[in-house]
Amino acid sequence: MEFLAGGHAEVRITRADVGKRVSVRRLTGGGAGEPTFTDAVGVLTSWDEGVLSITRRNGECVRIEESSLVAAKVVPARRSAATPHGVAPPSSTEPVRRRGPAATARELQQVAARGWPALETERLGEWTMRASGGFTRRANSVLPLGDPGVPLDTALERIGQWYDERGLPAVIVVATGRADTDEELAAALAERGWADERHTRVRISALAPLADAGADTPPGSAGGAPTRVALSREPDADWLALYNRTGEADRNDEAAQNARKVLTGGPSVWFATVHDPDGGTAAIGRLVVDGRWAGFAAVEVAPAARRQGLATLVMAALAERALTEGASAAYLQVEADNTGALAFYDRLGFTDHHGYHYRRARPGGGRH
Structure with a gap:
């Protein structure tokens, strides 16, 4: 060095x-x-x-x-500087730009957990119980990566007690769709009456092409290049209002505080905002950079600003930021029935890597 x-x-x-x-x-x-x-x-x-x-x-x-x-x-960014139109000229880095990411389901589960960190965790063997005051399933569910260290029924009983103490439902996230995922666990939980819900796809893409995606947005429709996207380390009240999953915007509200802590947690987090001509919030997005991975979430466009290419500009600006921090691959999570979002990410080049869903204990029983 x-x-x-x-x-x-x-x-x-x-x-x-x-x-x-x-x-x-x-x-x-x-x-x-x-x-x-x-x-x-x-x-x-x-x-x-x-x-x-x-x-x-x-x-x-x-x-x-x-x-x-x-x-x-x-450390200089690996990617050469973009032209004024957002497209990097051919260079020696081009083969890297074309190469897609490769990963195991476990790696992506670990990366995603770090990128959306729970406020409280406790280990149960190789499983992690997570709680965040109820803000999102991801931050209030068990992440089972390996052996819980005790028989399954004992593990489920302990999980139930842990979540009962926090006033939360007992929920386990189960990865499926690949040889290295948890089909056996899903079947075992189903046998014990744990209901499935919120089926989701984990999708991946090479990162560099996303940064160029904004160049294809017609200048007249969205007002120009990705420079319209403002990046910050903290979400402001308008960002949170458009995201609309954080409870009351009052900073003193416990639910809002929990949401902020989860949203701002992670190795390197950025929030994107696009303002409309009147100063309102037209579009938002969230990025977390963790080594080679860039995780995208909370991409939302205000109803009045849709069909103007703003979601693409948000993705491009966040991808450019991630590239400067050394990332090379992108991931995101989309609920399986969100056909509009799936089609959008198809157009950006994302493909399915694996799936997951949540298993919830039946009210009043079903833990063992």
Whole structure:
């Protein structure tokens, strides 16, 4: 890893580089059996009170004391700069741009869980019980990745008790559709009376073509290029109002607070907003970057602003942001009966990877 400039190591990053992919070298002591320096590469996700947080490609978060930095720099984006029309010229990176992502269902489940983190978790063997005050099924369900460490009926009893204590229904998310998913668990839960609901498709795509998608939007219909999309680290009240799943917009409301915490959680999160000519919120979206993966969610367009290409512009702007942070693959989750959204993401090049659904215990029983 080379940091030298004019023969001297330099720290060439600042707090303004939060959200960028960086390479850092820090002093680690150099005691017996220890290296003098340690290197880390990843997204600089925060820099607060003298501590940097860097998220690596595998989702691991490394905390580094500012005082230990020896050298640091921003890692240039892999993708060449776009032309004014949003289309990158041919370059040596083009084969990477064409190559689609490959992943196991387990990898995507882990990435998606980090990108939509629950406020409270507890392990049960290799399963994770998650709760977030009821805000979304994803953040209030059990993620079963492997063996619960106890017989299934015992696990279900413990799960039921855990969710009862929090005033929430006992729900387990079950992945299906691939050799490495949970068809056996789905069948076992069905036998025990756990009802299925909310069938969803996990879809993936190469990331770079999404960043170019906005170039195909007619300038007259949506007002121009993706520069109309504003990106921020926090959702404002108008963003939350259009998303319409966060309860009351009052920051002091517990439900709204829970929603904000989930929405802003994750390795590197961005919120996109498109304003209409009157200053209203016309379209929104959410992005979380986690290593090579860019997760898209909450893409919504106000009824009066539909059929203008705004959802495409939002996706393109968020994809461009993810590319600058070193991501190369995209994923999202769409309910299986949302035909409009499925058709939209088809046009953007997304394909199905696997599916999942939720299994809920019957009221008053059915846990074992």
